[in-house]
Amino acid sequence: MKKGLLYILFATALSLPAAATERSLSLEAESEEAAVLSEKIAISFEKNALRIQRAEGYTVYIYNITGVKVASYKIDSAEKTITLNLEKGYYIVKVGDVARRILVR
DSSP states (O other): OHHHHHHHHHHHHHHHHHHHHHHHHHHHHHHHHHHHHHHHOEEEEETTEEEEESOTTOEEEEEETTSOEEEEEEOOSSEEEEEOOOOSEEEEEEETTEEEEEEEO
């Protein structure tokens, strides 16, 4: 009985690192996909004009610095320029997994 219990513990211990390795490989694949996505989507801001590139089909969300959503826009083309009429201050612009901080002056 003691031998059987030791065998079960040993087999369980051997299987744990494999499961952890599978999970870490899964996390690496997810982070690589996010990196590819972030390389594709470009967000720039200048003089109240927000320019979004390579984000067709996504929605742009704009949050104030406290995290309250103040606007959202659907991106219907590969390149979209949106004129923002926001109060002065910092805002967070989020498209998919890409987020940028902008300053409206």
